[in-house]
Amino acid sequence: MLNKRRKGTPEINSGSMADIVFLLLIFFLVTTTIDTDKGISLALPPKGETKEVSKKNIANILINEAGDVMINEEQIAIGELSRKAKQMLDENDKIAFSVKTLKTTKYDVYIDVLDQLKRANATRISIAEPD
Numbered sequence: 001m002l003n004k005r006r007k008g009t010p011e012i013n014s015g016s017m018a019d020i021v022f023l024l025l026i027f028f029l030v031t032t033t034i035d036t037d038k039g040i041s042l043a044l045p046p047k048g049e050t051k052e053v054s055k056k057n058i059a060n061i062l063i064n065e066a067g068d069v070m071i072n073e074e075q076i077a078i079g080e081l082s083r084k085a086k087q088m089l090d091e092n093d094k095i096a097f098s099v100k101t102l103k104t105t106k107y108d109v110y111i112d113v114l115d116q117l118k119r120a121n122a123t124r125i126s127i128a129e130p131d
Contacts, residue, residue: 053096056092057092057094057095057096058095058096058097058098058126059071059072059085059088059095059096059097059098060072060073060098060100061081061097061098061099061100061113062100062101063099063100063101063102063105063109063110063113064101064102064105065102065104065105065106067105067106067109069081069109069113071084071085078109078112078113078116079116081113081116081117081120082116082117082119082120083120085097085116085117085120085122086120086121089120089121089122094124095124096124096125096126097117097122097124097125097126098126098128099113099114099117099125099126099127099128100128100129100130101130102130103130105130
């Protein structure tokens with residue numbers, strides 16, 4: 001009788017598998033871009049430079065810790081700030097908006113106010129030191 005030899009299943013050589021994985025890891029680390037937060041884009045004047053502005057050309061915006069917004073001592077909803085700022089810019093194109101907060105004001109409310117001013121195409125925005 002003939003002896004049948006059993007054929008074994010071929011094995012995959014795993015000796016170079018670690019090298020391949022390492023090269024793939026390096027490739028993806030080098031080619032992947034990481035998103036970075038860009039933050040708020042504001043063009044700030046050089047330090048120490050001050051300009052005198054007439055009181056009629058300043059609109060004071062105050063934000064308290066509860067998120068209430070006042071513009072020239074008139075309380076206004078944040079969603080209405082853009083419309084009001086546009087109206088003020090139409091009346092006086094040299095108006096500057098001075099934004100002042102408290103130290104306990106929530107940051108997202110502050111950003112919402114700045115966004116509303118940007119929507120109104122306000123280019124003169126002054127950021128006052130918080131109380």
